[in-house]
Amino acid sequence: MNFDEIIDRVGTHSSKWDMMEPLYGVSPEDGIAMWVADMDFRPPQRVSDAVKAMHDHGIYGYYGDERSYRAAIQWWMQERHGWRIEPEWIFTTHGLVNGTAMCVDAYTAPGDGVVLMTPVYHAFARVIRAAGREVVECPLALRDGRYEMDFDAWDAQMKGGERMLILCSPHNPGGRVWSRAELQGVADFARRHDLVLVSDEIHHDLVMPGHQHIPMAHFGGVEDRLVMMSATTKTFNMAGSHVGNVIVADPELRARFATRMAALGLSPNSFGIVMAEAAYSPEGAEWVDALVGYLDGNRRLFDEGVNAIPGVASMPLEATYLAWVDFAGTGMERDEVLRRVQEDARIAANHGPTFGKGGESWLRFNLATPRARVAEAVERLQAAFSDLQ
Numbered sequence: 001m002n003f004d005e006i007i008d009r010v011g012t013h014s015s016k017w018d019m020m021e022p023l024y025g026v027s028p029e030d031g032i033a034m035w036v037a038d039m040d041f042r043p044p045q046r047v048s049d050a051v052k053a054m055h056d057h058g059i060y061g062y063y064g065d066e067r068s069y070r071a072a073i074q075w076w077m078q079e080r081h082g083w084r085i086e087p088e089w090i091f092t093t094h095g096l097v098n099g100t101a102m103c104v105d106a107y108t109a110p111g112d113g114v115v116l117m118t119p120v121y122h123a124f125a126r127v128i129r130a131a132g133r134e135v136v137e138c139p140l141a142l143r144d145g146r147y148e149m150d151f152d153a154w155d156a157q158m159k160g161g162e163r164m165l166i167l168c169s170p171h172n173p174g175g176r177v178w179s180r181a182e183l184q185g186v187a188d189f190a191r192r193h194d195l196v197l198v199s200d201e202i203h204h205d206l207v208m209p210g211h212q213h214i215p216m217a218h219f220g221g222v223e224d225r226l227v228m229m230s231a232t233t234k235t236f237n238m239a240g241s242h243v244g245n246v247i248v249a250d251p252e253l254r255a256r257f258a259t260r261m262a263a264l265g266l267s268p269n270s271f272g273i274v275m276a277e278a279a280y281s282p283e284g285a286e287w288v289d290a291l292v293g294y295l296d297g298n299r300r301l302f303d304e305g306v307n308a309i310p311g312v313a314s315m316p317l318e319a320t321y322l323a324w325v326d327f328a329g330t331g332m333e334r335d336e337v338l339r340r341v342q343e344d345a346r347i348a349a350n351h352g353p354t355f356g357k358g359g360e361s362w363l364r365f366n367l368a369t370p371r372a373r374v375a376e377a378v379e380r381l382q383a384a385f386s387d388l389q
Contacts, residue, residue: 001287001290001291003041003291003370003371004371005042005370006370006373007040007041007042009040015038016033016036016038016040016366017033019036020033020035020348023035023348024342024348024349025342026342026346026347026348027346030346031346031348032346032347032348032369032373032376032380033348033366033369034347034348034349034365034366034367034369034377035348035350036350036366037172037239037320037321037322038237038368039321039366039368039369040368040369040370040373041237041291041368042237043236043237043238043275043279043287044236044279044283044284044287045283046278046281046283046284047236047275047278047279047284049278050274050277050278051271051274051275054271054274060270061270062270063268063269063270063274066273069273069276069277070087070090071087072277072280072281073090073245073280074086074087075280076280076284076285077230079285080205080285081204081213081215082215082218083215083217083218085249086249088254089248089249090246090247091245091246091257091258091261092244092245092246092267092268092272092273093243093244093245093246093268094242094243094244094266094268095231095233095239095242095243095244096202096230096231096233096244097123097127098242098244098266099200099244099245099246100123100124100166100198100200100229101130101131102246102260102264102266103164103196103246103257104128104131104133104164105131105260106256106257106259106260107163107164107198107227107253107256108131108133108163108164108196109163110131110132110133111132111133111161112134112161112162112164113133113135113136113159113162113163113164114128114133114134114135114136114165114166115136115138115164115165115195116128116135116136116138116356117138117139117149117154117168118137118138118139118140118355118357118358118359119140119173119174119352119355119356119357119359119362120168120171120172120355120356121173121200122350122355122356124166124168124200125356136157136158136162137356137357138150138153138154138157139153139357139358140174140358141153142358145313145315146174146176146315146316147171147174147176148182149178149182149185149186151185151189155189155192155193158193162195163195164196164197165186165189165193165195165196165197166198166200167186167197167198167199167216169183169199169200169213169216170201170203170204170207170213170318170319171319171320172203172322173324173350173352173355173359173362174324175315175316175317175320175322175323176318177207177212177213177318177319178214183214183216183219184219186216187216187219187221187222188221190222190225191222191225194225195225196253197216197225197226197227198227198229199216199226199227199229200229201215201216201228201229201230202229202230202231202234202244203234203319203320204230205234205235205288205292206234206235206288206291206292206295206319206320206321207318207319208295208317208318208319209292209293211318211319213319215228216228223249223250224250224253225250226248226249226250226253227246227247227248227253227257228246228247229245229246229247230244231243231244231245231276232275232276232279235279235288236275236279236284236287238275238276241269241271241272241275241276242269242272243268243269243272243273243275243276294371295321295368297371298367298368298369298371298374299367301371301374301375301378302314302323302365302367302374302377302378303316303317305375305378305381305382306323306325306378306381309381309385309389310330310385310389311327311328311329311388312325312326312327312329312330312381313325313326314326321366321367322364322365322366322367323364323365323366324362324364325362325363325364325365327361327362327363328361330385334360337361337363338351340385341384344380344383344384345377345380345381345383345384346380347381349363349364349366350363350364350365350366351363352364365377
């Protein structure tokens with residue numbers, strides 16, 4: 001668990017490092033990749049050992065008998081989240097962007113509205129629009145530098161054509177861990193407007209000290225409309241395995257999802273299943289605990305340095321490893337901010353507008369990289385905005 005190790009990922013077909021120049025104009029030769037949400041850390045050794053065992057066996061046939069895999073998911077959810085699930089509730093999708101798309105396909109029809117609390121993870125809107133559904137943006141309220149839910153305003157927005165709500169919990173990009181009262185409000189809102197509630201909880205293991213994630217499944221009144229989504233991929237840095245879980249307790253919703261899975265002929269690859277089973281283990285839990293402590297140190301270093309720049313504010317990070325930074329206070333036009341970050345500081349960060357309404361003056365920075373890189377990024381940002389000091 002040497003999170004300080006610098007691992008050269010350039011030229012390895014890494015989206016994060018090999019696509020930063022085409023997308024952001026930042027060369028990997030002297031730039032720092034802080035955009036797409038994967039980490040620059042190796043997963044737990046147990047995961048690598050499981051892949052090696054597959055290699056050593058040398059036959060890569062169809063995967064069968066998922067009992068141990070499903071048991072590992074059950075164990076993790078019970079031990080880490082106090083959530084008891086049954087094996088038959090679990091569907092394995094090609095990652096959770098695919099899981100989201102499958103939910104849109106299974107539970108809505110073309111022209112239906114799908115509600116998002118924006119700004120929020122950009123892939124949601126992308127798959128909704130691609131499926132011919134309407135994105136209904138319900139802006140989060142920015143109060144005292146953090147996001148809060150505004151149910152009164154959202155109630156007024158509803159027109160009756162909405163069929164689904166996608167919740168991001170913990171929130172990406174704002175890093176909020178939603179409170180019990182807020183989550184109960186979400187449950188009530190979904191029931192009030194008769195919405196299928198899809199709760200994407202992919203970041204639920206990456207919660208900073210002093211905060212506690214509460215699974216949406218712990219709230220009453222949504223049992224007949226709730227779809228839960230989780231994955232090993234963000235927690236253990238295995239995004240390339242493209243494996244995620246859609247967990248559906250309600251029999252009717254489960255039957256509808258199963259029908260669409262069968263119609264599209266979807267099934268997971270064996271590498272992803274083997275890696276996920278290895279990760280959801282006591283060894284994996286120990287690794288995650290160490291990871292969160294390290295990320296918390298990166299968060300403190302980054303926030304202290306960035307918040308020292310006049311007019312720049314990093315939203316307090318309660319979960320995830322994604323810092324959400326507002327440059328509005330600089331008074332600069334967006335193009336000038338991007339020029340300084342990408343050309344002067346040579347940092348590739350996600351552009352705020354891609355996350356929807358409310359993201360216009362923001363950038364998202366990935367802090368899941370060795371601390372030396374975070375420190376270097378802070379120095380570069382301070383230098384790029386040194387005239388504001």
